[in-house]
Amino acid sequence: MKKFLSFLYIALILAFIYIPIIILVVYSFNKGKTIGIWEGFSLKWYEKLTDIKNVLFNTITLAVVSSLIATVLGTLGAIGIFYNKKKTGKFIKGLSQIPIVNSEVVTACALVLLFIIFRLPHRHIVWLYIGHIILTTPFVVLSVMPKLKQMDGSLYEAALDLGATPTQALFKVVLPEIMPGVFSGFMLAITLSLDDYIVTATLSPLDFDTVSTAVYKAIALTTETASQRVPTYRALTTIIFLLTVAIVVIINVKPNKRRKANENR
């Protein structure tokens, strides 16, 4: 009975989370525009995704490029912080926490002030990239740090003793060791960048839309032209949802097996 109740509770909360998404998925194949009125199966909203290919291109380019820069900056930063046992390391680590805990509005608006005081043009694509790098780099540092701590410190001492130059030791010994952290940092940076609305809305050029800002215009401002796109965004949600599920399944099939093996031991 207790088990049944627990299961029921979990099922209820999962229903709360998934029902809106599933309804959206179902009605993305609807001929009509309105949710709740089924007018027959159609793929026309998926064909209309070509209308927003600009938005998709902007979103993906922004996410990939800013995450790549964030990953390089954050990985170097993490290595530097890790070997700086003194105040400098702690100071940079503390600074690195600020964008994580600070609200995005404040981060974004503080940047606007920076551009104002240097009389730089407000709303420029470069500021947008900088904003995203600020948001995501601390998370790269956070995911690289544990890997540095786990690493065997004597490894590159050995590399040096065997005649490697510092740069070689860094690239051939340290980097491969922390690679899983670097990779998960990169993935995290991408998801954060894809999810961002506030920084993008505050810093991007006015004619530059990402998925977040475009959908915001459709559902919050409900301007006429933007609202027309809502069914197309349903199709987009469906694709993102299915992709996510596929990725989660692929990533977890292996570790899950390992987990099971561990449990049986």
Place this chain on the structure above:
Amino acid sequence: MKDVNAVEKKNAASRRRFGFSRQSLCIPYGVFLLFFVLFPLLLVAYYAFTSADGTFTFANFADFFADKTKVSTLLISIIVCILVTALCLVIAYPVAYILAKMKKSVAFIFLMLFITPMWINFVLRAMAMKELLSLIGIPLGNFANIIGLVYDFLPFMVLPLYSTLIKMDKSLAEAAADLGAGKVKVFTSITLPLSMPGVISGAMMVFLPVMSCYVITDTFSGATGFSVVGKLISWCFLGENGTLSNINGGATIALVLLVIMFLTMWLTGGFKDEDGARGTNL
């Protein structure tokens, strides 16, 4: 013998060089943080205490606290943040508790089910919830606002709670039960206090973002619902169509928000990096 010495010297030299070069790797990131994070925050303070022509003044704060709609938005934001955080906690705690008691392989699948939606763009998720609400006939407004916020932030609460509960030493609860504590007593005096770190880091992941998350309130509030304080700031900076309308006023509210943030951090003992966000260390 001389040779060995020479080799050792060379090694020491290169180690020193290596040590130096390793440490200097944080210079780009450090400079980046100083210029794009710390300096702009100082600018926020500067603009908050100056008038439009650059003279020192407290007038911005006086204006803010004299403006009833702004102050009430701030207060409502704080109340809403507490309410949404509490709701997420009340909903997510049993989930994490049940998952922590499950067989690990089963719990892992359920955990994945809970965090998968986090990878869908949050504006799209808000759209999904908005369409569901209109389908079942719940009007836009305060109630819809709360549902929207809880819907968006709930997944963030499950993970930190689960990871604290799973790490907990189960023998303590068993010992308490053996010593005659009832189930409620075991929960209130063992499980709950021990899971406090998870509660705090989960609450942090909901409380502070809700303050600035005006996308959700813009979507769900319709004509009658409340808005959050983040909206006020973005209004000053974005105005109606992307113009900078009131920089000093905006900086003032941003500074108020910063102070609230630091107070929360100070009260809760700060952000622990090992808790991770979004399943970083899953």
